[in-house]
Amino acid sequence: MDPIKLEVRNLRKTYPGTVALDDFSAVMHGGNVYALLGKNGSGKSTLVKCISGAVIPTSGELFLNDRKIELKSPLDAFDQGIAIVYQELSLVLDFTVAENILIGRYFKKGPGQAIIDWKRTNEKAAEILASLRIDIPVTAKASSLSVGQRQMIEIAKAMSFNPKVLILDEPTSALAQFEVESLFRVVQRSREQGIIVIFITHKLNEIRNVADFVTVIRDSRFVGTIPIAEAKPKTLVDMMFGETKILTRPANLGVSSEVVLQVKHLTRRQRFTDVSFSLRKGEILGIAGMLGSGRSELLRSIFGADPVDSGEIVVNGVTITQPQIPAMKRLGLAMTPENRKDEGLVQILSIKDNLSYASLSSIASLGFINNRRQEPVVARWIRELQIKVSSAEHPVSSLSGGNQQKIVVGNWLNTAPSIIFFDEPSRGIDVQAKQQIFQIMWDLSRKGLSVIFVSTELEELMEVCHRILIMDKGRIEQETTPELTSLDQLYAMCMEA
C-alpha cells in the first residue's frame, strides 16, 4: 500500500461576521502523529470539522493520496477512511465492550442470519483490542470502565474500520495522568499501522510524549508544522501567540484597601485544597489555570452552589462555613455560571423573565410581581448593558451568545451585589461582545464592586485584572499582576505550576 498522504489546500470557512478558518494549507503523511495546537477559538475545531465532513468549507480543497475528495457529510468522510473520536463519548453504557466496538456489525448465525453470534463477535472484538494491545475484557460493560478506558474503546472502534486518518479531539482533557499515558500507548499503536493520527490538544506538556510533528494554528491561519525535536516550549508559545498586542485595563480603576471577601483554607475533596485569598473593594481578581484545575469548582463552592468540606469564607464581615445560595445572595454575592446555556439561562423563556430570576423578590411585594416595578428594571439593564433586543418578550434563545451573556449579568446586577463572579464569561462570544463584557467589569469596579474573573484565555486576564491567581490541581500556586509578568511568562506559570 502506498504511504498515506493527506493534503489540505487553501481551506477557508466563513460564518456570518467571522472567518473561522482562513487559507489553511498543510500536508500530513501516514505513520505520524500530528499534534494540532492552538488557543481556544484559533480555528482548530473548524479545521477538524472540515476534514471530518461535519462542516462544509466555504472554499478550498482536500486531497487524500493525491486524489481530490469532496466531503458533504460525516458519512462521506467516514467512507473515505477519515474517522474522528470526539470529546463527548458515543458509547452505549449498558452495552459490553464488544457490542460497542462492533455495534451494527455483529456476526450472525442461524436461519436467515437472524441470531447474533456472540462468540464470533466477542472474538473479533478481542482481536481488535489485542492489535492495539488494549487490556480490557470484551465482555465488560462500558459503564464499568473509567473515562480513559472508554476513550481507548472509542479509538478501537474507530480503528476497527481501518481508517486512513484518525482524528482525536482533545482526548486527554478529562483524564488522570496514568490514564493519559496508557492512552498515548494506544495512539502510538494506531500510528504503527501506517495511518495519520491528528491529535488536538491545548496542553503543551503532553505533546512531547505522543506527537511526531506539531502543527500550530493561530487566528484561523496555518502557522507551521515542526518536528517534535524542534518544538521547544518557547518556540510553541511564540507560534501560538505571535505578536499579540496585550491590551491593558483603563488607568482609572482604583482598588480600596477594604477587604470584602476572605477565603480561608477552603477545601472540597478532590476538587480544591486549602485555598486562601482575599478580595478588596473595587478589585478585579483573575484566576488562571488549565481546564480541570478547580477554578470553576472553587467559585461554585464559595457561592454555595456546591458543598464545602472545610475552611471558611468571610463576606463583608460575616463568617460562613456552609455556604447556601440564598444566604450568599443576601450577603451580596452573585455568580454568572460557566455554562451560560445550561446553567445561566432558561432558554425557552423570555428575555424579560431571564433578566428577573435572581431578583424576583425585589420586583415583587409579598410574592406578587409588580409589573410597574419589573418593566423599568428590565428596560434599565437592556439599556445600560447595551443588550440588542427588539422586544423583551422574545425568547432569550433568539439572542447571540454575547447578548445572552449580558442577560446573565443583568439578571445578577438586579440583586445589587457587592461581589460578582464571572466564570468564563467570554466563551463563545465575538470580539466586540467580549470587549463590552470587559467594559461592564471595569464599570462595576469603578462603582466599588469587586469582581472575580475566571478565564481560560490568559490574554483576557492580563487585559482586565488587577491581580491574577494561578491555580493548578486544586491549589493556588502563585500570584502575580499584569504589570509584573508577560503573557508567555503567565502561560509558562500555568503549564509548569
Add this chain to the structure above:
Amino acid sequence: MSAALKTTRNYVSTFALELILLAIIGFLCVFARGFASWDNFLNIMRNASTTGIIAFGMTFVIISGEIDLSVGSAIAFYGCLCAVVTEKLTARGLPMVPVILLAIALCFAIAIMTGVFTGWVRHRFSVPTFISTLAWMAALRGGGYLLTNSFPVTPFPEWFQFFGSGYVFGIPFQAVIFLAVFGLTWFLSRFTTFGRSVYAIGGNAEAARLSGINVLQKRMIIMALTSVLAVISAIVVASQIQAGNPTVGTSWEFTVISACVIGGVSLMGGKGRIWGTFVGVMFLEIILNGMTLMNVDEYWQYVARAILILGSVLIYQSQEMRQKD
C-alpha cells in the same frame, strides 16, 4: 404579503385552538338540539368542574417538568376517607357538622403530606414523579378499597349535597369553585414570584437553582397544591353521589392530563398557560356534551379525544417550527 394579512395570520395561528372551539360551538348551536340553552351551559360547567379543578394544579406540575398520575385514585381515596371518618365518629354520637369538617381537614392534611413527600423524593433522590405518583396511584386506590371494604359508604346528611349539587345565585356550586380555582391559579401563574419560579424550574432547574430559587420548596408546593385540589374535587364527587365510593375517578388522571396537553402545556416543562388548560377542559366537555345531544354513540368520545390530543399538539408543534424559521 401585506403587514395586515400577516398580523391576521399570526392571530389565527396563536388562537387556533380557541377559534376551532368557537367554530364547534357555532356548529353545535345550529345542529345540536338543546345545546344553546342556559341550562345546558350550566350542565357543561358542572361536568367540567371535577376534572377541571385538578387540571389547573396539574398545569403547574407539568410546567415544572413533573407529572401527577395519582389524582384519579385521590378522588376515590379522599371521598372514602371523608365518608369513613364521618361514619365512624358519628356512630360514637359526635355531632355531624364538626365531624364532617374534621374529616375534610384530615383529607387536606394528608394530601399536603403526600404532595410534600413526592416533591421531596423528587428533589432529594431524583425519583421521577412518574414513578412516585404511579406508586401513589396504586396506594390511594388500594387505600380506598381497604377503608370501605370495597362497598360504598353512605353516612352523609342531606346538606352535604350542597358541595356537589347545590347552587349559588343560580350557578352550580362546583362551577363556582372551578372558576375560583381558575382565577386563582391564573393569577398565581401570571403575577407571583411562585408562578415565575415554576416556569424557570421547568425550563432549566439548574439555572433556577443558581439564581437562588428554592427549587425543593417550589416542588413540594406544586405537588401539594395539586393534591389539595384533588381533595376539593373528591369532596365534590362524594357529595354528588352522597357516598365514599372506591371505584370513582378511575383513569381521571388521563382526562386531566389530556386537558392540559390540549391547552398547550408542554410535557417537556417550562411552557403552558392556565388559560390554555381552561380552554382544554372546556373543549373536552363541549365535545362530549355535543355528542351526547346529537345521540352519537358515547364510545366515539374516546376517538374524539384522541383526535383532539394529537391534533392540538400538531398545531402547537407546527407553530413552534414556524417561529424557529
